[in-house]
Amino acid sequence: MVSWVRDFFSSANRSLQERLAILIALAIAAAVAVTGVAAYAMTLVTVYDQLDTELVDVANITSGALSEDLENMGGIDTTTWRAANVIVMLVRADGHAIMTPNRQTTLEWGPDELAIARVSHGWSSRTGLNSAGALTRIVSVPLVNQGEHFALIVGRPLSPTLAILQTTGLSLLLVGGVGAAIAAAIGYMIAKSGLQPIRQLSDAVSSIAATNKLTPVEIRGDDEIADLGATFNRMLKALESSRERQRRLIADAGHELRTPLTSMRTNVELLVADERQGMLPDGARSEILRDVAAQLGEFTQLVGDLVQLSREESVQAAPEPVDLRDIIYHALDRVKRRGPGLAWRVTLDPLYLVGEPDALERAVTNLLDNAVKFSPAGGTITVELQGDRFRVADEGPGIADEDLPHVFERFYRSEHARSTTGSGLGLSIVAQTIQAHGGWVKAGHAPEGGAELIARLPGSPIPPEDEEQEAARLAEAEETADPAYPTEV
DSSP states (O other), X not given: OHHHHXXXXXXXXXXXXXXXXXXXXXXXXXXXXXXXXXXXXXXXXXXXXXXXXXXXXXXXXXXXXXXSOXXXXXXXXXHHHHTTTOEEEEEETTSOEEOOTTOOOOBOOOHHHHHHHHHOSSOEEEEEEBTTSOEEEEEEEEEEETTEEEEEEEEEESHHHHHHHHHHXXXXXXXXXXXXXXXXXXXXXXXXXXXXXXHHXXXXXXXXXXXXXXXOOOOOXXXXXXHHHHHHHHHHHHHHHHHHHHHHHHHHHHHHHHHHHHHHHHHHHHHHHHHHHOOXXXXXXXXXXXHHHHHHHHHHHHHHHHHHHTSOSSOOSOOEEEEHHHHHHHHHHHHGGGOTTOEEEEEEOOOEEEEOHHHHHHHHHHHHHHHHHHOOTTOEEEEEEETTEEEEEOSSSOOOGGGGGGTTSTTOOOTGGGGSOSOSOHHHHHHHHHHHTTOEEEEEEOTTSSEEEEEEOOOBSSOHHHHHHHHHHHHHHHHHSBTTBOOOO
């Protein structure tokens, strides 16, 4: 049964509105049914209690009207009660019955009536049959006459009572049916009204899929559906931001690629023309080839930076424990070869974190490359790792105040940097990588007079294995410590 109900409401052939309407209708119908059954049961109990009370009153009145010698009278005169459709008879404690002489219908008696006759107190009621086979409500009370113990039995056929109960049951059934129909209509209206925001949300999603326009949905109220709409709008906003970044990246990339491609095309056309006509002077061909090689290098760097920057703004590879000092040393070995005349002041404190080593090394390399690019000949580059701060400073021209907020933007170049080589993406990659590892990066003015770039990476000066051993040692110390003599750890 439970499985059938679950399958019924999970059917793919029914809409959520239909299932919700049916569920509400069934719930209201069930409540109406329970109320109807309870009302019928209460009516049944009330009717039978009232009938028993009336029959007990009849028995008490009849017992007062009896003559002293019941045997010589030949029975009980119940003419007064015939109009009330009441059957009266006496049963002696030994089981001998005294019938009403002018009434042919008699009542059945049994252990309940004999018990009343013998104990001579209390009263009993039950439903039985009369001699005509009709259902009858039978009440018996004790009676003592001239030292003899009797049970005075009074009965009334239940046909009028059953007719009343039947009418009541049919009325309740009719009311329940009407209530179920009304419940179905109410359920449908509630489902339709309650699901209207979801339908609007669905229409908005369909419209976005069809038109590709990220139009926010209208939010009404302050309920769970409104929260769903707000979440959907936040998703649309994030998607719009992602699209805007993608469009800007494509536009900027196209602009940046156009210059080296145009220059390379011009050089190649000159080489082709020289191959045909020999128009270039001596040495010019070699110079053009060197220029093409340099342009290919810039082009390769730009494409590599674009590929790196187009990755999702999160750590791609599986993170692993990293000693940031090792990464900085590796990057220094590579970058020092690009600035052979520069001096390096390096101070590195321990810093361990969980991250992607390759991405971190590329970010560190970009920071060091930036310092090498703008350092004067014979200048000094300061590299420091103190706490969770990684600092790179040079003695170059520095960064203008108006350029500081933009140095980490894609393809941004200050006036001073336009004459240098590079894609304009190096610091953008740094910012993306540091943020993906839960940190931040900022640019400023170095005390040395040049530019200062500081990156914060959350980590710990203690290696992970030492932290685990220390935690295990502390836990063991807490377990073995005597509560009466606390141990300082």
